[in-house]
Amino acid sequence: MTGQTRTARSMLSRGLSILNCFRPGETELALSELARRADLPKPTAHRLIAELVDEGMLERGDRGLRLGLGLFTLGTRVPRQRMLSELAQPHLKRTHDLTRQSVxxxxxxxxxxxxxxGVHGGRGTSPAAGAPAEYEAATSAAALLLRAHRPRLAPSGSGRAERRAPRRATREPSSQELARIAERGFAIGRSGTGTGAIAVPVLDASGTLIAALAAAGAAERTHPVRTAAHLRAAGMVLSRALQTASGLVPVP
Structure with missing residues (x-):
């Protein structure tokens, strides 16, 4: 029985590794690329993909596989994510109006x-529809922020990403750099195309980091301290709104 449990868990992990292969902005991936990224033999990947298609987690497209409607439907049932997205929209738009950057x-x-x-180009859009350089810079800033605030991350999520193969090579920051980020309260990320981003934490009533807000745009027009102040103000309002919606007393 123990061996069967280990095998079932292993197959589940392999199936999830296929779903985790998709990166922001990627619509379809070939089976061979999915197998390579998930580090699976092609026959194993083919079998798992067929099951994921049957369950609606993946769909077959013109050039390969894409994430399925079933996965989207499942994601919309996550209470905190849905609540955060709904509550965040007006604050994302307002911060975009103030910074004139994608948020x-x-x-x-x-x-x-x-x-x-996200809000991109002055209108609310799906994050997959915007400039890859902005997403790259924003993701880089948010990743640095999470590492700098590692002690504040919710225990239920800690460690999972570290066990998974990285989606792209990332430079691990030094302890001194992480200490500076934690002290000043924001992280700076950049892409290779002159795009910069600022990210700040969103904390709940207990001080746990539950989300991050980031603004991205042309690096030469980004004022780190001013942008961080706008993001921090939006984060505080969002945190209070989430606490109220959850039936908790907002922190004064």
Whole structure:
């Protein structure tokens, strides 16, 4: 029985590794690329993909596989993510109006930031529809922020992302750099195309980091302290709104 449990858990882990292969902005991936990223033999990947398609977690497209409607439907049932996205929208739009930059909401998956919502180009859009350089810079800033606030991450999510193979090579920051980020309260990320981003934490009543807000745009037009102040103000209002919606007393 123990051996069967280990085998079932292993197959579940392999199936999830296939779903985790998709990166922001990627619509379809070939089976061979999914197998390579998930580090699976092609026959195993083919079998698991067929099951995921049957369950609606994946769909077959013109050039490969894409995430399925069943996965989206399942994601919309996550109470905190849905609540955060709904509550964050007006604050994302207002922060965009103030900074004239794209603004994003990230949720922590261990030390991996997962983009949950965003406002790009002056209008609310799906995060997959914007400039890859902005997402890259914003994700970089949010990842640094999560590492700097590691002690404040919710225990239920800590460690999971560290056990998973990284989606792209990332430079691990030094302890001194992380200490500076924690002290000043924001992280700076950059892409290779002259795009910069600032990320700040969103904390709940107990001081646990539950999300991150990031703004991204042309690096030469980004004022770190001013942008961080706008994001921090939005984060505080969002935190209070979440506490109220959850039936908790907001922190004064």
């Amino acid at each position: 994003f909401l990230f949720l922590p998956d261990g030390l991996d930031p997962v983009m949950a919502d």
